[in-house]
Amino acid sequence: MAITITIPTALRQYAGNNATVALEADTVGALLHGLVEQYPTLGKHIFDGGKLRSFVNVYVGDEDIRYLQGEATPLKDGETVSIIPAIAGGM
Amino acid sequence: MAPPVLSNEEIRRYSRHLIMPEVGMAGQRRLKQGSVLLIGTGGLGSPLALYLAAAGVGHIGLVDFDVVDESNLQRQIVHGTSTVGLAKTESARRRLHDLNPLVEVTTYETPITSANALDLMRPYDIIIDGTDNFPTRYLTNDAAVMLGKPNVYGSIFRFEGQVTVFSPKDGGPCYRCLYPEPPPPGLVPSCAEGGVLGVLPGVIGTLQATEAIKLLTGIGEPLIGRLLLYDALEMRFRELKLRRNVNCPVCGDHPTVTELIDYEQFCGIVPEVQTLSSQYEITPVELAALLETPERPFLLDVRNSYEVEIASIEGTDLLIPVDQLPEQINKLDSSVEIVVYCRSGARSGQAVEMLKAAGFRKVKNLVGGVLRWSDEVDPTMAKY
Numbered sequence: 001m002a003i004t005i006t007i008p009t010a011l012r013q014y015a016g017n018n019a020t021v022a023l024e025a026d027t028v029g030a031l032l033h034g035l036v037e038q039y040p041t042l043g044k045h046i047f048d049g050g051k052l053r054s055f056v057n058v059y060v061g062d063e064d065i066r067y068l069q070g071e072a073t074p075l076k077d078g079e080t081v082s083i084i085p086a087i088a089g090g091m
Numbered sequence: 092m093a094p095p096v097l098s099n100e101e102i103r104r105y106s107r108h109l110i111m112p113e114v115g116m117a118g119q120r121r122l123k124q125g126s127v128l129l130i131g132t133g134g135l136g137s138p139l140a141l142y143l144a145a146a147g148v149g150h151i152g153l154v155d156f157d158v159v160d161e162s163n164l165q166r167q168i169v170h171g172t173s174t175v176g177l178a179k180t181e182s183a184r185r186r187l188h189d190l191n192p193l194v195e196v197t198t199y200e201t202p203i204t205s206a207n208a209l210d211l212m213r214p215y216d217i218i219i220d221g222t223d224n225f226p227t228r229y230l231t232n233d234a235a236v237m238l239g240k241p242n243v244y245g246s247i248f249r250f251e252g253q254v255t256v257f258s259p260k261d262g263g264p265c266y267r268c269l270y271p272e273p274p275p276p277g278l279v280p281s282c283a284e285g286g287v288l289g290v291l292p293g294v295i296g297t298l299q300a301t302e303a304i305k306l307l308t309g310i311g312e313p314l315i316g317r318l319l320l321y322d323a324l325e326m327r328f329r330e331l332k333l334r335r336n337v338n339c340p341v342c343g344d345h346p347t348v349t350e351l352i353d354y355e356q357f358c359g360i361v362p363e364v365q366t367l368s369s370q371y372e373i374t375p376v377e378l379a380a381l382l383e384t385p386e387r388p389f390l391l392d393v394r395n396s397y398e399v400e401i402a403s404i405e406g407t408d409l410l411i412p413v414d415q416l417p418e419q420i421n422k423l424d425s426s427v428e429i430v431v432y433c434r435s436g437a438r439s440g441q442a443v444e445m446l447k448a449a450g451f452r453k454v455k456n457l458v459g460g461v462l463r464w465s466d467e468v469d470p471t472m473a474k475y
Contacts, residue, residue: 009251009322010279013414019325041414045278054272055279062331084320084331086270086279087248089287091133091157091167091223 003031003075006082014042028058029071031081046083055086094120095149101193105147118308119147125307126150128215130203130231132179133157134292135221135245135299137169142300144187144194148307151187152215154199155179162475166289203227205351208234217303219243221296225273226354232257232266233351236342241306241315242266245299250288250323252295255333256302256314259342263315268336273358277441291323371443373430373455375464381430382406388428388455393442402461402473404432413438416445425451432457432464434475 002022007015015021016039023038025031032052036043046056058065059082065073075081097105097119108114108122125148129136132155143151159170159182167179174182180198187196199211203222208230212218218235220242222228228246235242241258244266257265298319305311318331340347373381381388390406392399393413411419413433423429429451431439436458443456457464465472 009249009324010285019322053274055270055274057269059331062329064332064334067332067334082329082331084253084318086225086274087246087251087253088225088228088279089223089247089285090131090135090221090245090292091163 002077004078004080005031005035006080008083008085008087010085010087011042011045011083014045015039026075027071028060028065028068028073028075028081031075032058032071045085053085057084058082059084092124094124096120097123098193101147104191104193108146113310114308118310121308122147122304123149125217126152126215127217127219127303127307128152128154128212129219129221130154130227131221131223132167132169132183133163133221133223134166134247134287135296136183136219137167138293138296139219139221139300139303140169140183140187141190142297143303144191144196146300146304147191148194148303150195150197150215152197152199152211153180153183154201154203154211155183156200156202166287166292168293203230205230205354208351209238212238212240215240217241217243217306219245219299219303221245221299225279226358226360228266229273229357230351230354233341233348236265237349237351243299243302243306245295247287247291247295249285250291252291252298252321252323254295254298254302254314254319254321255317256306258313258315259335261313261315262335264333264335265339265342267341268339269318269333271336271339275359288323291321294321294323371447371455372458374458375467378430378457378464379468386428388430389424391423391429391431391442392433393431393439394433394461398434398475401475402465404461404464404472413442413445416442420446420449423451425449425453428453428455430455430457432460434460435462436460 003025005021007018023031023034025034060073060079105119108119109116127143127148129139132153157179159174159177159179161175169183169186178200180200184196184198212234218240220231236259239260241256243256245254259265302314305313316333318333320329337344390408392407392410395412431442433439439456443454446454462474465474
């Protein structure tokens with residue numbers, strides 16, 4: 001099942017400068033671990049000791065996985081998963 | 092209190108608003124009655140201040156403690172070449188007065204802190220977050236929630252922006268519902284380190300101004316419970332759902348944070364970080380002298396390749412961007428003296444720590460980086 005992951009600007013340098021990456025996975029957790037396997041340096045920016053970092057939000061479509069089933073959230077073919085980290089710039 | 096009436100001068104000035112039924116006389120009078128506090132008069136604050144003043148928002152407060160610098164003018168359009176060196180609040184006040192002398196502008200030349208935040212915000216209807224760091228964003232959020240005021244949030248990085256309206260009193264979420272905890276220091280680069288497309292804060296700040304004007308006039312659908320994302324490179328807007336977290340420590344059903352805290356500490360910022368002892372540091376003048384001797388050290392640049400084109404220290408032996416240092420550490424010889432440099436000394440400081448952890452002992456950080464090198468050794472070198 002091909003899922004499109006959108007990579008935010010801040011993390012693209014750790015994901016081969018790609019804005020999107022397509023991977024096969026049936027849950028959000030499997031998808032993110034597959035992504036980190038492909039781009040190991042991305043790992044520490046998303047995970048902290050195997051847990052998703054609290055300033056990195058993950059959405060399936062427009063819904064936050066914290067309000068779905070977290071990393072166990074099932075994925076359907078063609079869905080888009082977005083990684084949205086906190087950014088603070090403004091000046 | 093009924094909104095104030097408009098003078099004939101105001102009617103002439105705001106006629107393009109008045110002839111639209113959605114704003115009209117009633118909406119324009121609400122704008123005149125309205126007040127907005129802008130935290131930060133920089134990239135986001137510039138278009139915000141300009142459009143809110145132009146629109147006739149009756150009272151605008153500006154909080155900033157910075158001074159206008161040449162490097163601000165690539166994006167901070169409320170300031171100008173003639174106000175370089177002036178306090179940003181005063182620079183902005185002058186421009187706003189020229190744009191619209193009919194609105195009242197109050198300036199606060201001070202950092203916003205846990206001690207003054209509630210007093211600064213209390214007189215205003217709407218708070219707008221245009222700051223550039225996590226401690227101030229959490230502080231602004233918590234204070235706005237405690238006072239029951241909407242917080243029009245915008246933030247930017249390089250080519251990407253986020254906008255939303257936090258308003259728990261209207262049933263919406265707050266910033267802590269979106270991001271319960273801040274990132275540890277150093278993991279998320281700031282605009283000063285990561286750069287920003289100059290027009291990006293123009294887009295995001297203008298969206299924030301739109302939301303503030305909608306809230307004051309009471310028209311349209313506010314951006315509450317929705318996070319708007321903008322990607323300038325892809326030229327794409329997207330919208331994500333935001334929910335109020337019932338367990339949120341600030342706006343949840345049973346709040347545990349009921350007064351302002353130490354936000355530097357909350358964000359893991361330790362004051363006066365002294366990670367390197369002087370044994371692992373070298374000043375630009377010391378390095379310049381050393382480079383003239385036969386025992387010249389190995390000079391390692393840990394910036395990105397595009398920065399080398401802007402400015403570089405002559406005699407640099409090797410470039411390894413700090414992110415790639417762990418993989419390329421085998422290119423370095425721990426038996427020779429190594430001096431590491433970057434733009435400001437921050438990344439090279441991290442690199443020195445990495446090298447020390449890998450067993451290197453003859454390694455030094457060029458304190459102040461290329462910027463201080465330009466000040467003290469080679470004034471012809473460009474600063475960026």
